[in-house]
Amino acid sequence: MTVATTALLAMLRSMMLIREFEELAIRLRTAGRIYGVVHPYTGQEAVAVGVCACLNRTDRITSTHRGHGHCIAKGADIKRMMAELFGRVDGYCKGKGGSMHIADFSIGMMGANGVVGAGLPMAAGAALAAQLDGRGGVAVCFFGDGAVTEGEFHEALNISAVWNLPIVFVCENNLYASNNAIAVQHRVTSIAPHAAGYGMPGVALDGNNVLAVLEAAEVAVDRARSGKGPSLIECNTYRWYFHSMRDEPPPEKRPAGEVALWKGRDPIARLSADLIGRRLLSESEFDAMRRQILIDLDEAVAFAGDSPFPEPGALQEDMYAPER
Amino acid sequence: MPLSGDRHAHPIMNVPTIPEAMMRTISYAQALDEAIAEEMRRDEKVITMATDFTGEPMKEFGPERVRFTPISESVMTGMGLGASACGYRPVVNWRSVTFCFVAMDQIINQASKIRYMVGGQADFPVTYRCSTGMSMGSGMAAQHSQSPYSIWMHVAGLKIILPSKPADAKGLLKSAIRDNNPVVSFECGRLNTMMGPVPDGDHLVPLGVAEVKRVGQDVTVVALAYYVQESLAAADSLAREGISVEVVDPRTLVPLDVHTIRASVRKTGRLIVVDEAPPMCSAAAEIAALVVEDAATFLALKAPVQRVCAVPVPVPYSPPLEMAALPDVEDIVAAIRRVLEFELEN
Numbered sequence: 001m002t003v004a005t006t007a008l009l010a011m012l013r014s015m016m017l018i019r020e021f022e023e024l025a026i027r028l029r030t031a032g033r034i035y036g037v038v039h040p041y042t043g044q045e046a047v048a049v050g051v052c053a054c055l056n057r058t059d060r061i062t063s064t065h066r067g068h069g070h071c072i073a074k075g076a077d078i079k080r081m082m083a084e085l086f087g088r089v090d091g092y093c094k095g096k097g098g099s100m101h102i103a104d105f106s107i108g109m110m111g112a113n114g115v116v117g118a119g120l121p122m123a124a125g126a127a128l129a130a131q132l133d134g135r136g137g138v139a140v141c142f143f144g145d146g147a148v149t150e151g152e153f154h155e156a157l158n159i160s161a162v163w164n165l166p167i168v169f170v171c172e173n174n175l176y177a178s179n180n181a182i183a184v185q186h187r188v189t190s191i192a193p194h195a196a197g198y199g200m201p202g203v204a205l206d207g208n209n210v211l212a213v214l215e216a217a218e219v220a221v222d223r224a225r226s227g228k229g230p231s232l233i234e235c236n237t238y239r240w241y242f243h244s245m246r247d248e249p250p251p252e253k254r255p256a257g258e259v260a261l262w263k264g265r266d267p268i269a270r271l272s273a274d275l276i277g278r279r280l281l282s283e284s285e286f287d288a289m290r291r292q293i294l295i296d297l298d299e300a301v302a303f304a305g306d307s308p309f310p311e312p313g314a315l316q317e318d319m320y321a322p323e324r
Numbered sequence: 325m326p327l328s329g330d331r332h333a334h335p336i337m338n339v340p341t342i343p344e345a346m347m348r349t350i351s352y353a354q355a356l357d358e359a360i361a362e363e364m365r366r367d368e369k370v371i372t373m374a375t376d377f378t379g380e381p382m383k384e385f386g387p388e389r390v391r392f393t394p395i396s397e398s399v400m401t402g403m404g405l406g407a408s409a410c411g412y413r414p415v416v417n418w419r420s421v422t423f424c425f426v427a428m429d430q431i432i433n434q435a436s437k438i439r440y441m442v443g444g445q446a447d448f449p450v451t452y453r454c455s456t457g458m459s460m461g462s463g464m465a466a467q468h469s470q471s472p473y474s475i476w477m478h479v480a481g482l483k484i485i486l487p488s489k490p491a492d493a494k495g496l497l498k499s500a501i502r503d504n505n506p507v508v509s510f511e512c513g514r515l516n517t518m519m520g521p522v523p524d525g526d527h528l529v530p531l532g533v534a535e536v537k538r539v540g541q542d543v544t545v546v547a548l549a550y551y552v553q554e555s556l557a558a559a560d561s562l563a564r565e566g567i568s569v570e571v572v573d574p575r576t577l578v579p580l581d582v583h584t585i586r587a588s589v590r591k592t593g594r595l596i597v598v599d600e601a602p603p604m605c606s607a608a609a610e611i612a613a614l615v616v617e618d619a620a621t622f623l624a625l626k627a628p629v630q631r632v633c634a635v636p637v638p639v640p641y642s643p644p645l646e647m648a649a650l651p652d653v654e655d656i657v658a659a660i661r662r663v664l665e666f667e668l669e670n
Contacts, residue, residue, distance in 0.1 A: 060410065094443035101441040110409060111442060115433050121399040122434065125406020125414075132371065132388060132412065152429075155399035162394060318444030319481060321504035 001215050005280050009289075011053055011210055012275065015045035015268050017293050018069045021078060024297055025068065025085065025099075026241070030248050033305075034085040036098045041069035043208075043240035046267035047172050048073035050213025051140055051233075054221040060108040060126040061140045062119030065100050066239070067112025070142050074109045076102075082300040088307035095310045096318065116177075117150030119143060120169070124156045127167035127230075138224045139167045146177025148191055157198040157232065166224035168217065169232045172207060174239045179253065195232035207235025208267040238262035347521040353378060355490035355522055356453075356511060359497035360415060362526070364389065367413060370501055373400050374417035374453075397423050401430035401452065405438065405506065408450035413501055420468050421454035421510065435506040436481030447504040451497070456486075456510040457550055457600055458639055458650055466638035469646075471549075471601035473510050477577050477610060483507040483531055484577040488552035490520040492575055495529030503531060512549040532579035536588065540570035543594040543660050546585055546611055547571055551598040551632075551651065558656040569660060577607055582614045586621045593626035594663040598656055602636035627666035630659045 022040040029038045041048070044066075052061070052073035063070040071081055076092070084091025084102050092102050103111035110126060113119045123141035130137030147153050148171065160167050171191045175182050182189045195202025201223070205212045213235055220231035240263060242250045252259065275281035350358070357379035364370045364385050372381060373391040381390045393400045397418055404414035418424040424431060431452070439448055459469045476482050483505050487493040493511065500507035537552055538559050547555035552573045559569035572588050574580055589595045595615055597608035608631045616622050616629060635649045 062406075092443065092445070093441060096443050097441040103442040103445060105409065105442070105446040110406070111438070113434075115429055118402070118429055118434055121402020121430055122406035122409075124399060125403035125408070126410050128391075128403055129407040129410030129412050132407075133410075151426075152398050152402070155394070155396035156402075159394055159396055159399050159403070163391070318440050320483075321439065321444075321447040321449075323504075 001211070001218075003211065003214065007053065008271070008275060008280065011049050011214070012268070012271050012281070013289055013293070014049045014073055015210065015271065016290060017078070017296070018045045018048065018072050019268055020290070020293050020297055021068055021072060021081075024301070026245065026249060028085070028301070029245060034099075035087055036100070037065075037244045037246055038099060039066040039244045040239065040241045041066050043262065043266070044172055044174060044237045045069055046210035046213050046271075047170065047207045047235045047237055048142065050210040051142070051168070051170050051217040053214055054217045055108075055138065055140065057107055059138045059140065060110055060123070060130070061142060062110050062123040062126070063112045063142050064116070064119060064144060064147070065112060065114055065244075066144070067102055068099070071102055071104065071109055071112070074104070075107045076104045076109055078296065078300045079303040080104075082304040083307045086304040086307065087309060088304055089310050089314075090303070090307035094314065094318070117143065117147040117152040120147065120152045120156035123167060124160050124165060127160060127165035127224075128163070130166050131163070136225045137166065138221050139165075140170055140221075141167060142170050142172060144177065145171060145173040145175070145182055145191060146185070147171075148194065149177070149185055157194065157200065157230070160230040161198045161200050164227070164229040166227070167230045168220040168224055169230065170217070171232065171234045172237055173234050174237050176239070176243065176254070178243050190234065192232060192234040200230045200232060202232040202234065204234040204236060207237035208262075208265045208270065210267055210271055238265070346524050348524065349519050350490055350522050351516065352487075352490045352493050352511075352518045352520070353516040355494035356497055358522075359494045359501070363413075363498055363501040369411060370413045370415065371407070372415040372417065373404060375419065377417075397427040398430050401427040402434060404450040404452070405430065405435050405448055408448045408506075409446045413449045413451070415451045415453060415501060417453040419455060421456045421472060422467050422470050424452070424454060431476070431482075432479050436476075436479045439505070440481060448506050449501075449504045451500045451507050451509060453497075453509045453511060455513040457512045457514050458634075458646060459513065463641050463643065464639075465641040469639035471510075471599065471634070473508075473577055474601060474606045474610065476508050477607060478605070481506070482578060484510065485531065485575065486510045486512070486549050486577055487575060488512070488515065488547070488549050488573050490518065491522045491527065492529055492535070492573075494522055495527045496531070496575060498526075499528050499531050507531070510549070514550045518553070529575065531576045532581055533576070534572055534574045534581035534584040536570060536584065537573050538569065538571040540568040540592065542568045542592055543596065543663055544570045544572060544585070544588040544592045545656065545660070546595065546597045547573060548599040548607060550600060551656075554651075554653050555598055555656055558653050558660065561653070562657060562660060567660065567664065574611070580610070580614070585611060586615055586618050589615050589621050590624040593624050595625070595629045596632060596656070596659045596663060597629070598632045598651060600634050600650055603631045603633035604636060606631075606633060608633050627663040630663055632656055632659045
């Protein structure tokens with residue numbers, strides 16, 4: 001598969017932005033500048049970026065509680081994301097949703113979700129809409145291995161197969177559902193074989209290799225776009241950090257060797273080394289890219305900090321749609 | 325925008341009398357089928373999903389818009405919500421309301437909250453239909469007989485319709501489909517065979533407007549669904565004794581037309597609420613609270629508010645037990661007599 005250099009650099013930049021956004025979110029949560037819960041996507045960046053690289057702006061995705069990466073990969077504005085984490089009026093949800101409900105419907109990002117598995121039915125609904133529209137639109141549903149033990153996974157795969165919906169189910173198998181290892185929750189610890197039971201193709205791949213993700217996603221997205229129906233992609237990956245944090249990062253309970261092993265499979269380091277090795281990117285260009293990302297994030301924090309908190313009078317706004 | 329309390333979008337309307345030539349007599353079930361068919365003809369974005377359908381929508385609208393689903397209430401509930409955010413107006417029929425309990429996350433965590441959670445970025449014009457109420461001797465028992473609308477009233481974010489006659493069934497369901505919010509249509513199973521006049525043409529009943537089904541002076545009976553006709557029967561029998569009963573049908577529970585209910589109670593000074601759900605945390609409880617917390621209405625009360633509701637048990641199978649669990653006309657009459665005989669000591 002030949003991927004244009006500009007596309008490779010865009011993917012690298014997107015993964016780096018996700019990485020730095022999450023590092024910053026952890027610091028800001030510890031400092032008390034943002035509220036609620038942070039579920040860092042760190043380590044899994046290649047999945048969101050590789051899949052979203054195949055999508056158009058009008059294609060739709062649903063996400064999870066670990067949703068910042070999907071937002072950024074789909075093209076969300078980090079200023080409005082940060083303002084949402086800050087609970088401010090310029091946030092995507094005007095401060096009403098926070099990290100777990102961040103969404104940008106204008107770019108087809110239909111929302112993070114605080115409930116495991118809950119995004120699958122909504123993504124299937126978006127796929128139904130795309131099928132009825134008949135314009136080749138596609139829906140992608142991101143979820144974790146934890147969602148596979150929810151009934152909605154099975155309901156959504158089944159109905160999508162029966163109706164031949166244009167949808168790609170992307171399982172980010174990061175080996176832990178909340179804080180429980182996958183073997184505690186599944187007798188069969190590979191997710192892709194579930195696809196056969198529902199009559200759709202299922203592949204498992206290295207989710208820390210963005211090019212492998214891209215290649216599999218292109219096959220699945222093309223299949224959906226051309227009316228051939230749904231697919232399941234299992235991306236084997238790992239979150240570098242804890243499931244969630246509030247006031248400060250919780251202690252690491254996973255085996256140190258396992259964490260180190262997966263950090264050695266850093267998807268960003270792998271792509272940047274590849275690009276530098278192929279002379280498509282220089283060390284100084286890589287450094288400049290990172291510096292610019294940090295500047296952009298500083299601006300996002302300034303934007304969020306300058307945005308006012310919602311007025312109490314806004315409490316009951318947005319409950320119901322106005323009459324037409 | 326709050327949907328209960330004093331805010332009232334519509335004035336009380338005196339519905340003009342429609343000549344009989346412009347009405348047809350049809351059943352409640354047929355009125356609901358007609359509502360779906362008319363809205364599907366009117367707007368190609370209306371689609372419908374269920375494990376089975378009454379009528380023959382497939383014949384007219386075809387398999388793209390009429391979707392037979394697997395028995396997967398959770399996914400069909402969430403799909404309706406998802407498709408509604410993408411330009412469609414799905415009508416998802418859970419059939420028995422009890423089946424949708426397996427889709428509770430999609431109803432409560434998703435459908436009722438999503439618009440607010442995302443700061444009003446999108447609208448979600450999805451309609452969820454279900455049959456509700458007791459089976460009245462047909463032995464459907466506890467897992468197929470319930471009237472749990474107050475659960476959804478409690479969950480801010482859903483609108484709720486509860487029609488009591490064919491014309492309201494048609495007009496409310498059509499309005500629900502056109503509404504840009506998730507609406508739950510509770511359709512009383514015992515009313516399916518009820519016949520009644522329905523206006524010809526594009527008959528709409530607005531959400532949030534109660535109807536005074538019978539004008540009276542002595543006592544207000546707010547009745548829900550099946551118990552509208554039972555309350556009208558109670559009013560008829562008491563009229564022979566010179567007792568004048570006003571029967572108010574809220575027709576929608578969210579938004580609730582508290583204005584019409586309070587105005588009626590201020591006039592009569594007495595309130596009875598009749599429903600086939602048990603009384604605890606019920607629509608009847610909410611209506612009673614909304615009446616007594618308004619100072620002017622409270623001061624007009626001449627007797628304690630009474631609820632005539634179901635006995636709080638799972639609906640039993642054996643017909644005599646089921647009948648014993650339900651209110652009937654005699655219970656309504658007895659409650660009316662109680663409030664009329666009550667005298668304030670002060």
